[in-house]
Amino acid sequence: MARLKFLCDEERCTECNACVTACKNENEVPWGVNRRRVVVMDDGLPSEKSVSVACMHCTDAPCQAVCPVDCFYTTEDGLVLHDKDLCIGCGYCLYACPFGAPQFPKDNLFGERGKMDKCTYCAGGPEDDHSQQEFEKYGRNRLAEGKLPLCAEMCSSKALIAGDADIISNLYRERITNRANRPDFSQTGSEQDDNHQANRPGLPWGWETAYQKS
Template sequence: MVTYKILPDVERCIKCGGCIVACKQYNDVPVGKGVFRIRIVTLNEGEEGEINIPMTCMHCDEPYCLVVCPRSAIYKREDGIVLVDKDKCIGCGYCFYACPFGAPQYEKKGLFGSKGKMDKCTFCVQPYNPKNERGEVIEREPMPRCALFCATKALLAGDRKVITKIFQERGAARNLR
């Protein structure tokens, strides 16, 4: 079975914000303030050695957010994608404090759904997958829009084995410089 991952390449990110716009546009959320399923953190801004880090849910192998959730609202699919069931979420915030990447977000104005419920990257799989005539979700290969529209390919997403190989090749090429 394929397992999915998303990984940022900090040497390629130019902080253009295309990933943020693609995410918000696909998820039908106004650009501006509010919940950000992806954001760019800059270290040493304006200085030599500035690093831009696209930060989103990493769909961890062992997600701390899932472990600390008292309502089991966070779950991991067999393909490695970590999602939240907003009907179960009570908005306690434990997941926010447990996540080392700051992925869980809470919108107080309800842009993504229920007020005060946790929201995070869904790997662009839910709830937008099409349904068949019986109302069953038609599964398709997930592809986060942030990675799909990243101009510099600083975000790679997809089959874990494929993107791991790409990162290894990039790392080897950098060591040859």
């Protein structure tokens, strides 16, 4: 049984925002709504990391738990989707979500909060597959075509990966194993040994070379 998940490898993400653009373009997401965004931590510091964040399709989703009209449902693939016909736009899901995934259109009259919009894992919604209603409400249904979300498929550095949890965890494990064997030239031999013993990673690999520090 497949459980579809996203995983963002922060060592590979270059903050290019191509995933954000791909998502908006593929699903024709309205202005002001960002189903996916890139979060930068420690901006400008050697420990800078970027992570692409969207709905993580939680196994025990808090948005689903707090929704007063129960507009959320979990598919057989483990995706947390919602029915916009049931949504009343109360915004409880936004407060419950630890990732800030639920989005609300802001261009309604008198600042009224519209129906909630979020990442659908390019799986559309409960409407008929590939129907006009489905596309207008939820965006493209790539999953029904046997494809994975476009944000992940077009990530040039393969930082953002998507698919069955078993497959992506295996891919990530292989990467981690390969990285562990990679020499860190920014440190002397004794420093590397110390860090290894203390289980502290040094600077990101290649950082010293890229920024021409001795």
